[in-house]
Amino acid sequence: MTIPSISTVDLKLLHVFMTVARSGGFALAQTELNVSQATISIHIKNLETRLGMSLCQRGRAGFALTEDGQRVYDATNALFNHIEDFRSVALGHDRLVGELQIGIIDNAVFHHKFQLGDAIERFGKLTHSVDFTVHVAPPNKLEEMVLGAQAHMAIGFFPRRLSQLSYAPIFTSRMELFCGKKHPLYKQAPKIDLAAIEACEHAQRGYVSADQLPENERNLNFTARAHSIEGLAHLILSGQYLAFLPVHYAEQWTAKKQMRSIRPELYAYDSIYEVIRRKSAARTPAEVKFYDLLMTMAVV
Template sequence: MAQRRSTPMGQPGDADLRLLRIYRKVVECGGFSAAEVELGISRAAISMAMNDLETRLGLRLCQRGRSGFSLTDEGAEVFEATLQLLASVEGFRTRVNGLHARLKGELNIGITDNLVTMPDMHITHALSALKERGPDVHINIRMIPPSDIELAVLDGRLHTGVIPDLKTLPGLNYLSLYEEASRLYCSDEHPLFAEETVDEAALSRHDAVVPAYAQTPEIKGVHEPLRAAASASDREGIAFLILSGRYLGYLPTHYAARWVRDGRMRALNPERWHYHTHYSAITRKGAPPNLVLECYLKQLAADLNTRWR
């Protein structure tokens, strides 16, 4: 028989909570036999658990034997306290899980310029889903060059970024997003606008604008036949110079589409003068857990999977 404790009980631990949950079920079922099915453990295991609990508490909780099962006065009080304690534990768990459900905080994201016109709007859809999931999330977008995005993600100033796949850094994770097609364009005011085909000899007679930002060796090779007479730090700058009617230049097809549709630009010999650029979402390896970022990346991956099926 368990003896009354002469000193107060210490802080309940996981083992105590397990014993109390067994005790609650035994009392609710009215005995060991009925609780055996509910708990999925043997009557011997239940009896051992009750003995351990009585020893831990230093109290006799119930009478069990041929005369049946009944609670002692102390057992009834412990049962009431058990219900309160387990309800508090469950309330704590529910409240913490609720914090996960109600996203709060910031998402700091860096994006390379002029991706908003991409037909596959993976970023836009993921941001929309994130905002629906967490109305209180504050989204901060910075439109900056790819190298600045990489540095900002690596040092923690940005949570994530979207950049062209120019090189792979060991400190970053990459999630493939887009394949962007680019073609060589001139405006409707350029002498080549009416030409059916354009070869290298024709290109060499006309000024062109080339990108001042980093490119892969393959893309640099595509620009070599051009007579570089101007440069631009982004695609918008290239578009300005093409629309002047004085320059040729490469633009992404999705970005040039508005001017092509209006008859203000055309692609020159697109079967020959074109290239592709791959874009990825990047995050820092080993970054601290961030529920907002995790939710955004999950939504981004879900949108990618939906559109690839």
């Protein structure tokens, strides 16, 4: 089938499709698009008819792109990047336009030396017409977003290495083992017996597999898990579990004596947070500039 030249209507339909895909479904795209789910459904159906293929699955099982949908998504992302490149040329080389989709792990806002907001502030002082979207998600979700072109880049802790991604260190965080005030170990002396620690119930980071755990964590008794740092904090504060947290995040509770570190001389270690980007992705001028700003702020 021969597809006619791309029209303004096609670009509008593709924009709706991209927004739905990035949002993860029709309902979540409503606010950004400011239209009803019924209207979004009509737009997606019209695009599917136009292209002669099914782009997404929706129903009780949830929203997901089909193989054709993923190909259209990648091609559309490249198309929009080229359009933004052209707009940059048309408006002058110093003009940054388009959008930036940035992902970041859920605890970074508490870090003392690195703040994403500082990078956005510096970018904001440049001449630009760029719309920002900041996504907060656990590492595995951030990887998916970058690989699926739902985010231009993401900042987090990534224990596995994927060949499709590039990695650049941005800051370091100290990790320590914590227990809550309600836990039996909280009031014990600093030199808590290691066997007692290993016998306790521990909460594991759900995005770190067993083979990715540091050596000193592999003997721990994991009976709970969370896929976010906040989830681990709730488990620690319950008094039922021990878990590792970044020190910069735990300080809000240690300062109030609601949790404490356990044997840091044995269990503490440094975790490197990185900026990931998809190797094969085309770079818009706005993305290149923002990435360069991030790298000037690196505090590894």
